[in-house]
Amino acid sequence: MRNGWVWGRAPATIANVGPGFDVFALAIHGPRDEVAIRPADKDSLAVEGVGAAGLPTKFSENTAGIVIDALRAATGIFQPLQVRVRKGVPPSRGLGSSAASCAGAALAYLKAFPSSSSLGAEGFIHAAVAGEAAVSGRHYDNVAAALLGGFVTVASTQPLILQRVTVSSRVALAIAIPDILLKTADMRRVLPDLVPLRDAVGNIGRAATLALALSRGDASLAGRCLEDRIAEPARASFLSGFAEAKAAALGAGATGFAISGSGSTVFGFAPNQAIAGSAANAMCGAFKALGTHATPLVTTADNSVPLGAVVSKAGPRFSIVAA
Ligand code: HSE
Numbered sequence: 001m002r003n004g005w006v007w008g009r010a011p012a013t014i015a016n017v018g019p020g021f022d023v024f025a026l027a028i029h030g031p032r033d034e035v036a037i038r039p040a041d042k043d044s045l046a047v048e049g050v051g052a053a054g055l056p057t058k059f060s061e062n063t064a065g066i067v068i069d070a071l072r073a074a075t076g077i078f079q080p081l082q083v084r085v086r087k088g089v090p091p092s093r094g095l096g097s098s099a100a101s102c103a104g105a106a107l108a109y110l111k112a113f114p115s116s117s118s119l120g121a122e123g124f125i126h127a128a129v130a131g132e133a134a135v136s137g138r139h140y141d142n143v144a145a146a147l148l149g150g151f152v153t154v155a156s157t158q159p160l161i162l163q164r165v166t167v168s169s170r171v172a173l174a175i176a177i178p179d180i181l182l183k184t185a186d187m188r189r190v191l192p193d194l195v196p197l198r199d200a201v202g203n204i205g206r207a208a209t210l211a212l213a214l215s216r217g218d219a220s221l222a223g224r225c226l227e228d229r230i231a232e233p234a235r236a237s238f239l240s241g242f243a244e245a246k247a248a249a250l251g252a253g254a255t256g257f258a259i260s261g262s263g264s265t266v267f268g269f270a271p272n273q274a275i276a277g278s279a280a281n282a283m284c285g286a287f288k289a290l291g292t293h294a295t296p297l298v299t300t301a302d303n304s305v306p307l308g309a310v311v312s313k314a315g316p317r318f319s320i321v322a323a
Pocket of ligand 1: 015016021022023094095096139141142184187188231260261262263
């Protein structure tokens with residue numbers, strides 16, 4: 001704590017991870033958000049960093065402020081706060097930007113008010129999702145991975161059943177972040193209400209196998225299971241360069257390809273950093289050929305556990321240990 005500031009830090013996340021729409025997410029090393037809070041006479045909020053100009057600074061409209069209000073309502077601790085949001089995760093790119101701010105705010109709050117751990121992990125995570133729900137629809141994947149790190153599965157939200165596994169660095173990630181802004185709320189509106197049974201069955205098979213592959217650190221098998229027949233067909237047309245980037249990634253040795261979250265970022269798995277680098281550059285080259293700048297990122301899963309959560313031996317539940 002410096003000058004009374006308490007910081008919460010949370011990573012970028014790749015939601016869906018192919019076939020796991022609203023169910024899977026993977027925390028990654030690289031961009032992250034930092035949220036600082038300190039006691040004040042009245043609430044205030046400031047945003048700086050990547051994409052800050054487009055984000056609300058009204059306390060009740062910013063995801064960080066919304067999460068703090070949700071935690072206040074849940075804990076009964078109504079101390080006014082000065083909040084600083086330092087954005088590292090670019091907004092509207094499918095990298096869990098709003099979730100990183102939600103998680104950062106929740107973690108800072110937990111540090112500042114340790115008694116809020118009495119909410120239990122379930123209450124705490126529900127409160128952290130409040131910010132996400134307000135701006136981009138209620139989905140737990142990104143926030144869960146931003147809080148718990150590694151690869152997270154959301155089996156149910158009521159009751160909350162989450163699992164997380166550490167992902168081996170043998171699974172390299174090739175990522176391209178194009179200069180295309182896609183709002184999650186918009187990209188959720190284009191989704192179908194119904195999906196054909198064969199597509200649902202295919203997704204279930206790939207999702208189950210993908211989870212096993214990631215838990216074993218098998219980049220080849222994980223990549224072969226990345227195809228999504230639920231959200232991706234509805235969203236790909238909004239992502240100019242999707243087909244070209246996919247062909248480029250696979251041509252450069254990526255073992256599979258998918259949209260990250262609701263886009264515009266795309267990614268693939270690779271068996272090592274060198275191939276991931278070639279694939280990331282190839283994807284960016286494909287976007288460039290179409291006139292769109294894209295930023296490459298070669299990375300691995302971030303297996304740190306920002307929430308300091310531990311899986312209790314009693315079952316699929318988490319208890320909070322303030323980091
Ligand atoms: N599961 C969410 C979606 C993630 O695809 O809409 C958004 O980043």
